[in-house]
Amino acid sequence: MKTADPELMRAINRLSVLDTIRRHGPIARIEISQRTELSTSTVSAITGSLIDDGLILSRHEGDLRNATVRGRPRVMLELNPNATRVVGAKIAATRMTFTVTDFCGDVLSEFSLPVRIERMPIDVIADLVEDGVRSCVMEAGLTLAEIEVVCLSLPGVVEHRTGVVRSSPIFSDENVDFAAVMSPRFGIRTIVESDVHAVTLAHHWFGKARHLEDMVLVSLERTLGLGVLHDNSLFRGAGGLSHNLGDLVLGTSADSVQRLAGLAGESAILGDGPQEGLYAEAIRLGRGMSQVRTLIAAEDDRIIAAAARAGEAVGVTIANIVTLFAPPLVIVVGSSLALGQPFVERLREAYAAAMPPSLADVSELVFDDATEFFWARGAAAVALYELYESPWGTTGPAL
Known part of the structure; x- marks a missing residue:
């Protein structure tokens, strides 16, 4: 029977301990052991070396000078912000x-x-x-x-x-x-x-999924992307490949393949707008989505229809993703959120219609207009x- 590579196990355990300290620190060794399900001796050995490496810091909880306090103060561990x-x-x-x-x-x-x-x-x-x-x-x-x-x-x-x-x-x-x-x-x-x-x-470290170990993120930018977090780790394909959600096939005919990008990609949406004036100039400069709100507010039927069509395609896609992974949270981000109500409402309707009843209450669907700095x-x-x-x-x- 094969046994695990000791170096690999050390790396896995070290990552588990460091990430637990990051998420829950300051934290005591006994709590790290409980959260990671590692033995107290293993946690002590790992944290001791992490302190020697300068990656974490220890501090005592309570006042060491107060002789009236019974028991030894707990040693709490936290990341060293100056480590690198x-x-x-x-x-x-x-x-x-x-x-x-x-x-x-x-x-x-x-x-x-x-x-x-x-x-x-x-x-x-x-x-x-x-x-x-x-x-x-x-x-x-x-x-x-x-x-x-x-x-x-x-x-x-x-x-x-x-x-x-x-x-x-x-x-x-x-x-x-x-x-x-x-x-x-x-x-x-x-x-x-x-x-x-x-x-x-x-979002897993700083945003809406900080409390979760599993989640899905759908990105609607120039390309349509998919991020899958499982057991606190990003899921990647062979060779660490990312996922181009825009390549997802939604239908086929004898002579064509209908992909998500053809319905919900930025180019597909913007192509239904006017081909002249300020809008056309914005597209030429790569800033077409910034003009979409104006057209929707002006009740431009072509753009509103394109937004609804994109929302429906994305809603069905997300329902399929939830059917496959059943994540507790799906976060939708990206420039396509500028399409506003016609897009978001149709997305929600299509998502609800496409979800199997047995999974209807499994995933929370949220929208986030994160800044580029995020x-x-x-x-x-x-x-x-x-x-x-x-x-x-x-x-x-x-x-």
């Missing part, structure tokens, strides 16, 4: 957003660079990303030498393990090894991740999560 710093970034077609956080994920600085990079040469995009990262690090009063990891998140299909972007609306080429392009510029570890995975982890903070969380998994030092027995 990371950079997270959201790279979008018309704006780059950066943040520097400490080891706890608390923001030290933020920087935004409004620039249209869609279909620019990779070297030009890389120059702008490098400038943004360096500027944000400088705003934090730091140098790149004091940064442990950079995580760049962007839309599209991304191989997390390799840093290869198989496809993205902001790149003119496919299969771009973006990690290999960016790493030499920083001289430190550089992770490339899908933006939907970044915002999923952001997405960037999620990228920083991706970097931190990988550091939590990394072998900083000896962390005690595996079992």
